């Protein structure tokens with residue numbers, strides 16, 4: 453599989469510093485709008501384990517919420533260690549098989565290679581037909597500073613297989629309680645991807661809406677394409693964070709090309725808010741929101757552990773989409789069960805590591821817990837190459 457994502461055009465000759473300077477007024481306006489909306493605070497559950505109704509209402513109103521301080525500093529540290537190990541074990545480029553230390557790269561034996569590369573500060577998807585063509589307008593692509601590498605890691609997959617702390621995170625009781633409140637007790641997973649935005653190098657993610665399956669469905673509503681969490685393991689800043697257009701999840705399929713054209717061709721779309729977070733915060737973003745991130749011309753690293761959840765009925769019987777379209781799979785009961793089993797094993801992996809913490813009860817696996825305890829056997833049976841069973845819509 454080709455694991456480098458080439459941008460559609462050569463980058464123009466404006467510098468990283470020009471880009472950063474040209475964003476400053478936009479960033480200030482976004483920060484003011486974010487402050488006015490609020491939509492952030494601790495992840496509060498009710499006595500019966502539901503996401504607090506005020507938070508649910510705020511999420512459905514704006515399409516996102518920022519949960520503050522969900523992941524404690526020790527767990528953030530463990531996630532950083534595992535993510536940095538994964539980065540250090542990446543091949544030195546898209547065609548390489550060894551890492552920077554000359555060791556065989558991680559994942560050469562995985563069914564799906566766990567790394568995707570881009571050119572520094574490039575927009576690999578905007579204006580292309582990749583990922584069902586969902587990124588119709590290309591972002592500005594500044595020229596990186598002298599000495600930049602030819603390619604940088606842009607995405608890392610397989611956090612439940614490659615990062616022990618990543619698997620434990622996937623079983624987090626409060627995050628799963630939130631997923632259950634939004635998508636129902638029979639909620640199912642989507643996929644996971646780690647966005648790596650290296651300082652002064654990280655590529656952009658052009659404005660898009662994630663969902664590609666249900667725009668014309670007779671049952672379409674604002675929650676039909678599910679949502680993504682992003683667990684931030686470094687602070688996110690105005691210079692490197694994800695931006696969202698509040699309320700856009702309610703409005704159906706957006707004409708992003710027309711939105712950019714109406715904005716004088718500028719990618720700095722009005723009305724967007726930056727999701728600025730502390731390390732340990734978790735964002736929840738509706739997959740129908742218009743959202744994106746700019747080339748990381750800032751000095752700040754961002755690593756965002758991104759994983760999503762769906763309503764079961766949104767997925768059952770649907771065809772594989774996005775990066776797994778070419779598998780031509782249909783999501784039947786067995787596939788949904790097999791992919792959902794990762795949640796149950798993650799719950800037990802977490803329980804073994806943090807026995808004092810409440811354990812999330814995942815309704816589809818009630819009575820099956822003993823078959824899905826975390827062990828070398830379930831690692832091989834359930835976790836190894838689990839992402840070949842992702843449920844992208």
Ligand SMILES: O=C(O)CCC(=O)C(=O)O
Pocket residue numbers: 647657662680693694743744745756758
């Ligand atoms: O974090 C980013 O920069 C992009 C995230 C994104 O587009 C997504 O989660 O769908």
